[in-house]
Amino acid sequence: MPPERLIGWFGTHERDLPWRDPACTGWQILVSEIMLQQTPVSRVLEPWRMWVERWPVPSAMAVEPAGEVLRAWGKLGYPRRALRLHECSKVLARDHGDRVPDDVETMLTLPGIGDYTARAVACFAYGQAVPVVDTNVRRVIARAVHGREQPGNPSRRDLDDAEALLPRSGAPRFSAALMELGALVCTARNPKCDNCPLVDCTWVRRGRPAHTGPPRKAQKFAGTDRQVRGLLLDVLRGTTGSVDRAKLDVVWTSDTAQRDRALDSLLVDGLVEITTDGRYCLAGEG
Numbered sequence: 001m002p003p004e005r006l007i008g009w010f011g012t013h014e015r016d017l018p019w020r021d022p023a024c025t026g027w028q029i030l031v032s033e034i035m036l037q038q039t040p041v042s043r044v045l046e047p048w049r050m051w052v053e054r055w056p057v058p059s060a061m062a063v064e065p066a067g068e069v070l071r072a073w074g075k076l077g078y079p080r081r082a083l084r085l086h087e088c089s090k091v092l093a094r095d096h097g098d099r100v101p102d103d104v105e106t107m108l109t110l111p112g113i114g115d116y117t118a119r120a121v122a123c124f125a126y127g128q129a130v131p132v133v134d135t136n137v138r139r140v141i142a143r144a145v146h147g148r149e150q151p152g153n154p155s156r157r158d159l160d161d162a163e164a165l166l167p168r169s170g171a172p173r174f175s176a177a178l179m180e181l182g183a184l185v186c187t188a189r190n191p192k193c194d195n196c197p198l199v200d201c202t203w204v205r206r207g208r209p210a211h212t213g214p215p216r217k218a219q220k221f222a223g224t225d226r227q228v229r230g231l232l233l234d235v236l237r238g239t240t241g242s243v244d245r246a247k248l249d250v251v252w253t254s255d256t257a258q259r260d261r262a263l264d265s266l267l268v269d270g271l272v273e274i275t276t277d278g279r280y281c282l283a284g285e286g
């Protein structure tokens with residue numbers, strides 16, 4: 001994969017995303033990476049701007065109750081991310097001089113920071129030549145390098161593959177370009193090969209063999225526990241205090257066992273708490 005060609009393509013096709021501003025701090029980039037993990041760019045733009053204005057440094061978030069962070073998370077989905085980021089802000093403020101450390105090993109000790117996030121922050125915030133592997137990168141490598149339409153299950157090999165591609169200089173820009181190519185051109189369905197800078201792509205040279213592994217699971221939302229959890233959280237986000245159980249029960253009446261299960265899981269995850277008088281509130285607001 002010729003790095004200069006990919007980086008050249010990135011130079012003219014890079015999206016103007018606010019967290020790519022060179023003035024962004026490690027903390028601001030960390031916030032963007034956490035938000036982007038399971039939510040599309042278009043839905044992250046506005047919340048990210050609000051968050052970095054409201055909480056420009058970790059200590060600004062750390063002094064807030066967790067519920068306030070969950071409220072600001074709004075409908076970004078998978079709200080445990082917000083809770084973990086709040087925990088992370090406390091550790092950063094207390095132990096790391098109110099900034100995100102710049103080495104992967106230390107970042108991996110922080111709450112909610114996994115392999116991908118640690119490397120993404122090291123690369124995009126601190127310019128380090130570390131491999132950054134997300135779903136898009138895995139797909140581009142599967143096609144362009146291995147000649148397969150879809151990547152296999154995530155494994156350590158993904159990092160090795162990405163590391164082997166990194167150029168001697170300009171590695172962070174190359175990594176950003178690879179991710180961008182997967183997001184804009186080498187998409188899961190209907191890759192736009194005619195507009196792709198990787199004309200020597202192995203999958204295309206092999207005649208685009210069809211995926212032979214297990215079919216990709218479609219992500220359902222309607223009717224799932226995740227939907228019910230979201231409805232319950234909506235009630236609590238919409239109030240500044242606690243609510244009684246009846247206010248929660250009305251949001252999902254078609255399957256009361258499912259509703260109870262969803263509420264229990266919110267309690268277990270620490271997103272919701274029960275007050276001493278038996279009412280329900282967001283974490284830290286009891």
Ligand code: SF4
Nearest residue numbers: 143186191193196201
């Ligand atoms: S040529 Fe097509 S399949 Fe190959 S990397 Fe480019 S977009 Fe993806």
